[in-house]
Amino acid sequence: FTITEPPMPFKWPVVGTLPDFIQRGGVDKLPEIYNNMYKEFGTVFAMSQMGDESLVLSDPRAYDSVLRAEGKFPIGGAEGVDTFVNYYRDNNITMGIKSTSHGPEWKEWRSQLDPDLYVAWKSYLPSIAQAASQISEVARYEISGSDDDNSSNNSNKKVPFVDFVSRSAFDMFYTVMYGESPQTTNSAKVKPEDIEFVKSAKTAFDLTGVMLTNPFEKVFQTDTFQKFNVNMDKVMEFGNEKAVDYLKQVRQESNSEVVVETTTATAASVVEDGEDGSKCPVQALKNGSNSLIGRLANKDVVPDDELGTLTGPMLMAGVDTTAYVMSWLYLNLASNPDVQSKLANELKSVLDGADVTTAEQMKSLPYLEACIRESHRLTPNSVVNAKVLEKDLDIAVDGKTYRAKAGTRICLNLCAIPWDEQYVDKPLEYRPERFMSDAIEARKGTPSEIIDHPGFDDGFGRGKRRCLGANVAKAEIIILAARLIQDWEITLADPTQKDNWVPKQYLMLKADPYPDMKLTPRRQ
Numbered sequence: 001f002t003i004t005e006p007p008m009p010f011k012w013p014v015v016g017t018l019p020d021f022i023q024r025g026g027v028d029k030l031p032e033i034y035n036n037m038y039k040e041f042g043t044v045f046a047m048s049q050m051g052d053e054s055l056v057l058s059d060p061r062a063y064d065s066v067l068r069a070e071g072k073f074p075i076g077g078a079e080g081v082d083t084f085v086n087y088y089r090d091n092n093i094t095m096g097i098k099s100t101s102h103g104p105e106w107k108e109w110r111s112q113l114d115p116d117l118y119v120a121w122k123s124y125l126p127s128i129a130q131a132a133s134q135i136s137e138v139a140r141y142e143i144s145g146s147d148d149d150n151s152s153n154n155s156n157k158k159v160p161f162v163d164f165v166s167r168s169a170f171d172m173f174y175t176v177m178y179g180e181s182p183q184t185t186n187s188a189k190v191k192p193e194d195i196e197f198v199k200s201a202k203t204a205f206d207l208t209g210v211m212l213t214n215p216f217e218k219v220f221q222t223d224t225f226q227k228f229n230v231n232m233d234k235v236m237e238f239g240n241e242k243a244v245d246y247l248k249q250v251r252q253e254s255n256s257e258v259v260v261e262t263t264t265a266t267a268a269s270v271v272e273d274g275e276d277g278s279k280c281p282v283q284a285l286k287n288g289s290n291s292l293i294g295r296l297a298n299k300d301v302v303p304d305d306e307l308g309t310l311t312g313p314m315l316m317a318g319v320d321t322t323a324y325v326m327s328w329l330y331l332n333l334a335s336n337p338d339v340q341s342k343l344a345n346e347l348k349s350v351l352d353g354a355d356v357t358t359a360e361q362m363k364s365l366p367y368l369e370a371c372i373r374e375s376h377r378l379t380p381n382s383v384v385n386a387k388v389l390e391k392d393l394d395i396a397v398d399g400k401t402y403r404a405k406a407g408t409r410i411c412l413n414l415c416a417i418p419w420d421e422q423y424v425d426k427p428l429e430y431r432p433e434r435f436m437s438d439a440i441e442a443r444k445g446t447p448s449e450i451i452d453h454p455g456f457d458d459g460f461g462r463g464k465r466r467c468l469g470a471n472v473a474k475a476e477i478i479i480l481a482a483r484l485i486q487d488w489e490i491t492l493a494d495p496t497q498k499d500n501w502v503p504k505q506y507l508m509l510k511a512d513p514y515p516d517m518k519l520t521p522r523r524q
């Protein structure tokens with residue numbers, strides 16, 4: 001077979017295709033650029049920015065061949081975020097370093113964590129549901145500053161909706177890690193240091209996005225770079241202190257009260273002990289089975305001092321990511337009241353006010369699942385899914401073969417086929433019905449079935465480096481949406497602001513500006 005050179009914009013010496021990228025609108029127009037280049041060049045095109053080579057594939061079947069070629073230690077998407085990688089190396093954050101490498105140390109790290117997070121996700125559902133219920137209870141008061149919609153006194157206004165969503169993500173994921181919610185969404189209960197953490201994590205995340213898309217910030221160690229480091233220091237310090245305090249507390253408790261075998265553990269943890277093949281040691285930490293850190297400490301697979309370096313990076317990875325996805329979902333639901341009413345009806349008829357606490361309940365909500373899936377199609381949290389090749393690879397697409405060298409970033413373009421009217425009817429409309437089983441069935445055997453390819457399902461990546469928190473994050477998104485939409489009708493505070501935002505690139509895509517929301521009780 002012959003090797004085809006992928007089409008690409010004009011490539012200059014040193015800067016490569018960067019001038020073309022800037023001319024097309026640069027970072028601020030990222031989704032548009034990837035969509036337009038697909039229209040101009042077709043399902044395969046290349047980009048080259050300052051020596052950073054990318055091959056962009058818009059057909060997920062071609063991306064599958066990259067996944068099939070994954071070796072024992074594939075390079076993870078997180079490794080591409082070199083601001084984090086460098087920070088972890090410079091500051092010797094052991095668990096951060098392991099998570100962003102691709103040798104045996106990554107494998108060891110992953111096998112230490114997978115059983116108690118990726119596999120054991122179901123055991124955390126009841127505590128996530130409890131955190132979600134506490135979040136929903138205070139939602140309207142915290143967002144509008146009043147429990148009375150007719151109150152004209154808005155001076156007490158507290159948290160913008162999008163920040164409330166970030167705090168919700170923190171409350172839920174912290175609950176997974178430590179077994180109870182810090183309730184940062186509740187102004188009467190929040191601890192200032194927890195709010196400080198959410199702010200620092202969010203700032204570090206956003207600044208990472210700025211530096212990734214503008215390498216000069218790093219090279220010249222600008223204010224952005226310094227600010228990033230200060231915020232990362234705060235995140236790591238917080239993580240370390242929390243882990244140390246927690247371990248001290250639970251070890252004291254377990255000394256005074258020895259818990260014998262799993263018979264005293266929660267029902268959920270007993271189920272998971274079977275599922276992941278693990279056994280609680282005889283002298284388990286009290287309540288350890290309710291939280292990720294407790295479970296890891298119980299098993300003694302991660303030394304205590306390494307647990308400290310795990311907490312900061314995990315809270316970072318697990319908070320703003322989930323918040324981005326949830327904020328898109330609520331924006332789509334608020335912008336499409338008919339969809340939201342239909343969702344509220346499904347929730348009422350299936351749950352009748354109850355919380356989602358089991359995997360079976362999660363599966364019994366097809367319309368909610370379709371709302372989340374459609375939100376990812378229309379407003380993905382990232383322009384691409386990406387992998388860096390470990391070795392040279394030939395990729396066959398539509399009868400042509402493209403050769404990609406080791407080190408090339410292979411991207412699956414999420415802003416092309418999912419927005420193409422050739423495959424999707426009225427692609428710019430939010431219509432979850434397209435992902436209901438009858439619609440999926442009707443697409444089978446037609447070109448449109450490509451939008452049901454697993455590569456387009458969610459934003460967690462695929463293959464051996466699929467997101468460690470994928471199952472828990474998905475559960476958090478479903479559980480909180482089920483609770484909030486049962487309790488509240490979420491509408492745009494100012495309906496004229498519908499569609500008055502653009503998707504803007506930070507570390508991921510965010511609606512900018514994110515509109516204010518209004519919550520009205522549903523149960524009255």
Ligand code: HEM
Nearest residue numbers: 076077317318321322325459460461462465467468469473
């Ligand atoms: C909706 C929320 C989330 C999204 C969209 C997301 C997305 C991603 C993506 C795209 C990757 C790279 C996958 C690849 O290399 O192919 C990743 C990796 C990772 N994520 Fe998430 N993530 C989310 C939530 C979380 C949570 C809750 C955690 C908490 C543990 C987490 C921890 C990680 C870690 C540790 C990795 C590196 C895994 C590895 O390289 O083996 N993420 N995530």
